Amino acid sequence: MPGWPTRVLIAAEAGGGGLTHDLDLARGLRARGVEVVLAAPGAEPTALERATAEALGVWLEHAPLSLEWIGDGWRDGAAASAWLAELESRHRCDLVHLDGVALAPARVSSGKIVAVRACALSWWESVRGEPAPPEWGRYQTAVSEGLASASHVVSPTRWMRQTVERHYGAPARSSVIHDARPPGSFEPTGKQPFVLGAGRVWDEAKNLPSLARAGRSLPWPVKIAGPIAPAAAGAAASLDAFEGVDLLGALSTTELADLYARASIFAAPARYDPSGLSVLEAALSGCALVLGDIPSLRELWDDAAVFVPPEEIDGLSACLHDLVRHPELRHEMGVEAQARAAAYRFDDMVDAYLRVYATALGAPASPSSHDLATEAQP
Numbered sequence: 447m448p449g450w451p452t453r454v455l456i457a458a459e460a461g462g463g464g465l466t467h468d469l470d471l472a473r474g475l476r477a478r479g480v481e482v483v484l485a486a487p488g489a490e491p492t493a494l495e496r497a498t499a500e501a502l503g504v505w506l507e508h509a510p511l512s513l514e515w516i517g518d519g520w521r522d523g524a525a526a527s528a529w530l531a532e533l534e535s536r537h538r539c540d541l542v543h544l545d546g547v548a549l550a551p552a553r554v555s556s557g558k559i560v561a562v563r564a565c566a567l568s569w570w571e572s573v574r575g576e577p578a579p580p581e582w583g584r585y586q587t588a589v590s591e592g593l594a595s596a597s598h599v600v601s602p603t604r605w606m607r608q609t610v611e612r613h614y615g616a617p618a619r620s621s622v623i624h625d626a627r628p629p630g631s632f633e634p635t636g637k638q639p640f641v642l643g644a645g646r647v648w649d650e651a652k653n654l655p656s657l658a659r660a661g662r663s664l665p666w667p668v669k670i671a672g673p674i675a676p677a678a679a680g681a682a683a684s685l686d687a688f689e690g691v692d693l694l695g696a697l698s699t700t701e702l703a704d705l706y707a708r709a710s711i712f713a714a715p716a717r718y719d720p721s722g723l724s725v726l727e728a729a730l731s732g733c734a735l736v737l738g739d740i741p742s743l744r745e746l747w748d749d750a751a752v753f754v755p756p757e758e759i760d761g762l763s764a765c766l767h768d769l770v771r772h773p774e775l776r777h778e779m780g781v782e783a784q785a786r787a788a789a790y791r792f793d794d795m796v797d798a799y800l801r802v803y804a805t806a807l808g809a810p811a812s813p814s815s816h817d818l819a820t821e822a823q824p
Contacts, residue, residue: 449803449804449808450478450800451541451803451807452481452540453480453537453540454480454482454541454542455483455485455554456484456543456545457530457546457552458545458546458549465495466699467563468484468545469499471795472484473628474628474792474793475799476502478796478800480800482502482504482505485533486509487509487511487513488511488512491508492698494698507533509526509529513526513546513548520551527552527553530544530554531552531553534556541556541557541559542559544558544561545563546561546562547565547566549592550592551588553595557597557598557806558595559597559806560592560598561623562606563601563602563720564606564718565614567586568606568718568720569651572717573650573651573718586613589614593615594617596617597806598617598620598802600620600622600799601621602625603624603722605741605745606720621798623795623798623799623802624795625723625790626790626791626792627727627792628792632706632730633730634780634784635708636708637709637710640667640669640709640710641657641666641712641766642669642670642671642705642733643668643671643672643713644671644672644712644724644728647672647673647675648674651719652716652717654672655688656759657691657715658687659759659763660713660766661763663767664770666710666711667692669691669694670693670694671705672695672697674693674695703731706728707732710780711734711735711736711769712729713736713737714737714743715737715738715756716740717738717740717756718740719742725737725747725751726790728783729747729784730784730788733780733783734752734769734779734783735747735750735779736751736754736762736766738755747783749786752779
């Protein structure tokens with residue numbers, strides 16, 4: 447299609463959902479004839495991630511850089527910017543897609559797309575219930591400048607886009623593009639009697655200690671998949687809070703898909719989840735969904751899940767007990783979740799990104815170019 451890039455550089459930190467999402471996007475772009483260079487600053491990509499990139503015909507570049515915000519800047523932020531510029535030049539890319547605000551300040555020569563999947567200011571508001579303290583002002587300025595220099599800003603939900611505009615100013619062009627997974631990535635099999643949660647156990651946003659407490663009286667086991675690490679100083683999560691829960695640790699995509707396929711209930715009592723990627727995977731797998739009652743998850747899953755305020759542990763426990771006792775309701779909710787998940791089509795996501803790429807490269811904007819969304823209607 448005229449206006450599409452020939453070769454795009456996509457950058458996301460390795461070791462998390464961002465790289466998984468971008469490998470999926472690379473799959474869709476390659477199917478449409480677009481070459482992809484995938485840059486992974488941060489943790490070493492896994493053997494599976496490297497094998498996936500190789501099978502797709504994608505260049506996977508890695509640099510052991512930290513993008514943690516320290517004091518007045520991102521640790522290794524300048525080095526990451528220089529590295530990305532070198533990759534852009536060496537691979538002769540005509541577009542750069544930066545997946546995350548830590549990369550937003552990077553200076554590149556071609557069109558720059560920034561996808562805002564989360565940010566520190568909205569995390570702080572959602573998790574701590576108050577604005578971020580004044581020392582985060584420099585962070586806000588850096589993100590604002592990075593987004594202002596982008597040709598286009600993408601958010602995974604309308605809520606996240608509104609949050610971006612409130613904290614960092616309205617970009618000249620912005621879009622909502624919902625996450626999706628390739629067909630066949632997640633499917634239900636024979637459901638088994640257990641409740642599944644997923645995420646970093648130490649992340650207050652995931653609120654997994656509440657799931658552990660709510661599940662202690664259940665007749666079913668509660669399993670939680672995700673990286674296990676000691677809680678940071680002052681953090682709410684402690685491994686002591688997960689007594690009686692089966693902590694499975696970090697799992698591969700294949701192992702996670704098997705868990706989702708067998709789990710009867712997926713519980714995510716999140717305080718903050720701008721994209722709901724793990725919920726999407728569980729829904730595609732036919733799990734009954736019990737979710738934190740927050741705007742982003744309501745936007746994506748209203749009428750296809752049960753919602754409980756994140757701090758209401760008794761309410762979460764009662765909801766889980768009800769689903770355990772009523773298999774017909776559980777089955778009906780799983781069917782509803784799967785139907786909603788199917789509406790977030792992978793091809794729609796890829797096509798929406800290609801339209802954004804085209805506008806960044808100077809193609810005429812369509813009448814709806816401000817909102818090139820893949821929004822599924824309930």
